[in-house]
Amino acid sequence: MPEIATVCPYCGCGCGLYLHVRDGRLIGVSPSRSHPVSQGRLCVKGWHAHEVVDNPNRLTHPLVRREGNLVVASWEEAAEVVANGLSKVLESEGPQAIGVLGSARCTNEDNYVLVRFARGTLRTPNIDCSARVQCVPGPAPTSGGPSLGAGAEEIADLDSADLILLVGSDPTEEHPAVAARVYRARQRGARVVAAAARAHPLARLADVHLPVRPGSEVRWLGSLLHLLLAEQGFAADADMPGLSELRASVAGLRPEDTEAATNVPAEALREVARLYLSSKQVVILYSTGLALSTVAGPALQALGSLAALSSRGGGPEVSVLGLLSRNNLQGCRDMGVAPDSLPGYVPLNDDAAVARFEQAWKCEVAREKGLRAWEMLGRVRAMYVVGDDVTRSLPDADAARRALEALDFLVVQDIFMSPAASMADVVLPAAAFAEREGTWTNLERRVQGIRKAVAPPGEAREDWRIVADVSRAMGKPLPYESAKQIFEEIADLASIYAGIAYPPAAVNGGIRWPTPEGRKAGETVAGSGEAEVTALSAEALKGPGARAETNEEYPLLLAADPTLRPWDGEVTVCHTLTSAGEFAVVARDYPDGMLCLNPEDAKRFGVRGGRPARVVSPKGESQMQVRVTEEAPEGIALVPYNQAMHSGLMEISTDPETGRPVLAPTPILVGPVQ
């Protein structure tokens, strides 16, 4: 029974685990104790990771739609159909009419080859990944600055922190391996502050819980900055660029005055400021709870300012760690699955760098800025989708589904028949994580090798191989034979991965980029930026605005909570036994949505736990089952984000710059079903 060291395929933590194989089948999983992230632990998903691979529901053969039905085809036929379908659109409408989606689940190699396929073979700049909707809009993580996720921060910082600030993050649900470290830090005496509307377990255990009203994230952070700068005499370096603007922007944000808008009691905020100033090492964790806020960008800037002030002003040492949701969301970004850059965050206008890619790829590269995932819908005529599903990630799930249905041609590569795949013209079966080699990059930028333990079912094969086959069928073969070869090309062209030898063994936790060599190789590499502070935007301080205000007609605020059961319904989880145990409850007991209500609100609106309630908003009307829980604050109803996406109840707010859509807090009326 050999143990095969690899990496968990679920969240961005990237836990090390061992797969057990017998007679060519996966029969179990064990955690790795020596792995720097898992340290001998796995969450429920990791413990069941083998089931996602050895699963009767896997796609095993290429499927082509004929007379409305998906029927089995050979790889040659399928590649031919895909090539023809894409060529037709290319001929009639040009490359701009094709959109390509990469995957936060697939390997770096898959994503890299897909970028080459999109920008080289198809010559379309429209390449993105819909999971990116969960990333804070703003500069790429390489542009420096302590808050933007490419410094030295790592999960292990938690081991020496004396204050941990959870900002819109419930790691017990989203990043269990990180939560494990928070529990241990707390146990050794570190203090914990949780800022989130929901009183999640770590918030209940925290020294201070700030029950932040969704949408007011910038405001309470502004108040904290005000406290530190004005009241607590934070020794800020007066020469710091931007400091006076920041001061001005938070002047007057006395916690007493922001209390009503943020739900954060002034005394609690003062306590946080005191804790902050008496700490030596602070770790700030944020995840989708912040990143999917309507004011995510400015909020993250505020955190960046806080960290910068500290580093220049003799305050505590601060690491800001952005917790990415998926196993390879980081790598997917690194590989240039983005409309505005090439692998390694190479800007499209950097002639010399682009020329290197063109030379290596022996073709011209589409250099214009393309459409983002959410912009593609309704604008492109054909889509090529690898391990991604807009109907599961974009806030208006039904609109996303309609947009897919309206396409002339849709190709989906996946390991299961995902909702997107079931709408496709061609479905191509991919090899799962234990059936192939390659690398993933975790949320601390650990590049880790995954290993092949078993053969793929039927005719499934690696995503990059499928893409290469399609490219060949279009007359442009891509010369790749192995993951190693692809990785070496990546390390050569994308300076951020320079110095990483393949395979970066998972047992050691892989290798974090940038390596010293990588730092030398690229000027664009992370962490080089000066610490900066910026003024808080007046707009963001206001929050989501009038549309999110409760009133007589709609007296309750409905907030979609992305940290609440974030894995429910996820295609790779719902086919495992975790869905019979752990993950089934919400799906089974609350199939139409779990409306979490504070007991007081439940009483006030006359609804009972376990019973359906009628929910009305300015946008629509729906029924959801009520769960009465102290986790929900009074006056705010919480629904898992992935259920809210289908509810048709919520306002959608778009980022002014990137057009990124997120669900905005929406006022509602709740009542019993007649």
Place this chain on the structure above:
Amino acid sequence: MTARMLPGNKIDEFAVRLMRSAEVVAPRRVGEEDVFYGAIASPDEIAWDYGTAVEPLKRFLLPQREPILRFSTNGRIRVGAEYDEQQRVFLGVRCCDVTGVAVLDAMYGGDTVDPYYMSRRERSTFIALTCQQPEPHCFCVCGDAGPFLEGGYDQQWTALPEGMLVEIGSAAGEALVRDNEDLFAEAEVDQVAARYRLAREAEQKFGEFKSYIAGAMRKLSMNEVAPAVWEQAADRCMECGGCTYLCPTCSCFTVTDRMAGQDGVRERHWDACLYSCYAREASGHNPRPEREDRLRARFFHKISHQWAVRNGRQACVGCGRCVLGCMGWAHTPAVSEGIRRGVMT
């Protein structure tokens, strides 16, 4: 005590001879520095100097997933079963893990024998290795399962400078000596004395997680646990299932049917009583809807007097794997302490 001496230079030879007639499962290093019990191809692989293996022996007796029925729906239905009939010697495995098997025996034997388990169990021989340096998470002294055993093994080895002092605990253990008489020497009186001295010394070396389960057991069995303790434990549990999966004696399973064409297989899979759907009935009624209800049920099964009577001993052996594997902070020592003090830290 019947004891013999296996000189240091004969250990490998003994292992090689064992390998001729059985699969020898021993601790060995995997990856960087993880130790797993696994089948060895050569005695060189054995990591004699390990602390606790990442996992107990459970996987060898109760795999994480295993077929329990094969059937064919082609025409009239046919059903059949197959058993793992591999002979195995578990060599150099920890006392706590060997004791854990005794609990599994109680649960999978008894008046209704589980044939898949028993087929493996009957073909297993356990050579325990005593622990001279417990690790910080260990508390087998409170689990009555180490660091040295007084029985329950086929053989128990203690590493002495001259070699292994071999205590014989069963006929099977005795047969292994008899069949390899040429390798064994008589044990001297001071070698036996050394074993007892080492045992006493080892008992002094236990760390912070010494769990004092007895106190917790009393309160749990008498239904005297402050309800707040379960609520506090619930906030420290993430329902990962790790404590149950890593536990040498947790053995719940669930069952699924799976078809490939007209051939089907019924498989059982490890399950965990802490999962929210574990006790949920098809009607939607969940007798243990809250995490605190499930934690209470789990600890009742692990360390109540009532179950200790039914299983022949308390189910917790003190291997400490839940301490290492707990995603939160609701492992047995933490919860036992909470039960005793009426509050969790």
Place this chain on the structure above:
Amino acid sequence: MNNPYLPKLATIQKVKVETYDTTTFTLRLDDSGERKAFEYRPGQFVELSVFGAGEAPFCISSSAHGRDDFDLSVRKVGRVTGVLHEMGEGGQVGIRGPLGNCFPFEEVKGKHILFVGGGIGLFPLRPQIQDVYRERAQFASVTVLYGARTPEDLVYQDELEQWQQQEGMTCLLTVDTAADGWSGNVGVVGSLLPKVSIDVSNAVAFVCGPPIMIRFVVQDLSGMGFGDDAIITTLERHMRCGIGKCNHCMIGDKWVCKDGPVFSYREMRAMAEFEE
């Protein structure tokens, strides 16, 4: 080795639709030797395999007397029950069991017997009712109280009619919500209890139904003076193996599958969890 996981094959003899979601299947073991060896008592259950869909526990809902086949009455709620409901006569299934303990019979002779059933809780009671009535002279009196949500949810309608008319037996029905054409009692099944006049000091009550109904009826019975040993129920729990290995049905220090499913109220009180 004797393998308790190995099902015996059985064939569906008869399918009788009871209500919109409940059907009674009459099953007969295929092998005549197994048929002879298949001895069961009221209160016991079997694990039924629908091959490919899975296995689920069902109480045997018919008396063993004079029959070499037996009934399972099944409400359609999920995977196994869903596929079973699609099967017709001649369909092949698997049976493990009989499993679990049974209702006391000899021990309660000479007593007033009260059955209280709610919804599909009548399934396990039915064989006991049939057996008790067969030996009616041995018992002081026999009363059946049965309630369902609506008249549409009443199971065994023919038999209920028969019981209502039968000599030596009182059978009262009620529904939570009446519908057109219902002239009987309306209210929860506990509301029928005041209509029962028996000597509770020499009586035993068999109670079966949804957890909430059991809780209230048991309270009422205690109030009427039934002792803790004179109230007997069967419990339902999520079960996988039926033989005390998978542990899904564990309550406190008991397995419902092995130590039950029949328990006295005294035993139930000892099962800590039940008190919540």
